[in-house]
Amino acid sequence: MKKDSKEAVKMEESKPQIIQINEGEVHAHVDRLVKQTVEEMLNGMLDAEADKLCQAKRYERNPERQDTRAGHYKRKLHVTAGEVELQVPKLRHLTFESAIIERYRRRESSVEEALIEMYLAGVSVRRVEDITEALWGTRVSPSTVSNLNKKVYGRINEWRNRLIEGKHRYVYLDGIWLKRSWCGEVRNLSVLVCIGVDEYGFRDILGVAEGAKEDHASWLSFLRHMKTRGLNGIGLAVSDKCLGLVEALGEVYPEAQWQRCTVHFYRNVFTVVPRGKIMAVAAMLKAIHAQEDRKAAEDKIKLVAAKLEKMKLAKAAKMVREGAHETLSYYGFPPTHWRHLRTNNPLERIMREIRRRTRVVGSFPDGESALMLVASRLRHVSGTRWGTRMYMNMQRLNEVTEEDILTTA
Secondary structure, eight states, X not given: OHHHHHHHHHHHHHSOOOOOXXXXXXXHHHHHHHHXXXXXXXXXXXXXXXXXXXXXXXXXXXXXXXXXXXXXXXXXXXXXXXXXXXXXXXXXXXXXXXXXXXXXXXXXXXXXXXXXXHHXXXXXXXXXXXXXXXXXXXXXOHHHHHHHHHHHHHHHHHHHTOOOOSOEEEEEEEEXXXXXEETTEEEEEEEEEEEEEETTSBEEEEEEEEESSSSHHHHHHHHHHHHHTTOOOOOEEEEOOOHHXXXXXXXXXXTSEEEEOHHHHHXXXXXXXXXXXXXXXXXXXXXXXXXXXXXXXXXXXXXXXHHHHHTTXXXXXXXXXXXXXXXXXXXXXXXXXXXXXXXXXXXXXXXXXXXXXXXXXXXXXXXXXXXXXXXXXXXXXXXXXXXXSBOOOOHHHHHSOHHXXXXXX
């Protein structure tokens, strides 16, 4: 028995010992190590900056020396790793102004900027909270996000109200409907948007403003606002047939031609066409806008309307006779531009992106927050390749006179 017990003890002693790790202590040690490393790094950079100002290292004899050290003072700095203590050098004669701390502070402030950008990019507040907790270990409250957003409202409004330079020969107008909370109810609000193509062929976001609704008063105020900021030289405005918009455009820019978006016109016709005949009617409508000039397109309108009547689609025939001519204004401009002018697609693509970004928000607390989110996305778009790549070659348009445009209209 003794022999067996001794063997059992030997076997236990020969087993490998399992090491247990206290995760809390490990994390605390890592945090202290990171904090210490950051502190040493910043203090080393401050010393190097002081040496550069003095043009000599500490205690170094150098004929080019400009100043000497006079000790240091301590300063606290909050960084991601925690609070660090800096030893900021003092000089006897020169003023020591550190760029190191400012640069680091800018890097730390990028955390705030990231929170702002996340929300303005369309990330929901709840999602922002989850992301900050995963990245930095702390959860940011909705009120913090709202306060940070207000910091950029001034910059966005400054961009919205900037002066519009140069002439914009083509403009595209549209509005987007969003939801907002009002006294416990959810109501609609509209945000009006205008983009344009300048005389050099580049696109630009020209204006964005809140409108109570897409009526004459809202569009009139919007267009007047852009005119006071310098928008001029409009040759053609492309939009859907919003009566308030068309009337306001005639009042503010009477010299501009108006082009009704062909895609929106097709959709309007399809509302009075049976589902089974939509494909055939679509082919007929596209044939109108495949003609070589406006005269041929007008002749095609008559043929299509007559054919629709034979198909017993009297309402569709009436819409084509009365409204199709409004979609032919682009014929008065260079043929190389036609595909860009027939529809409102250049703006529709941007509006789809805005809808995707605003959908995660649901209903906005007020009109300002809705406007700021839309404006921030438009501002971002204008700074991307979208706004820096030539969209049209405007050389041919510059050769077309105003008389040429009027005779083909």
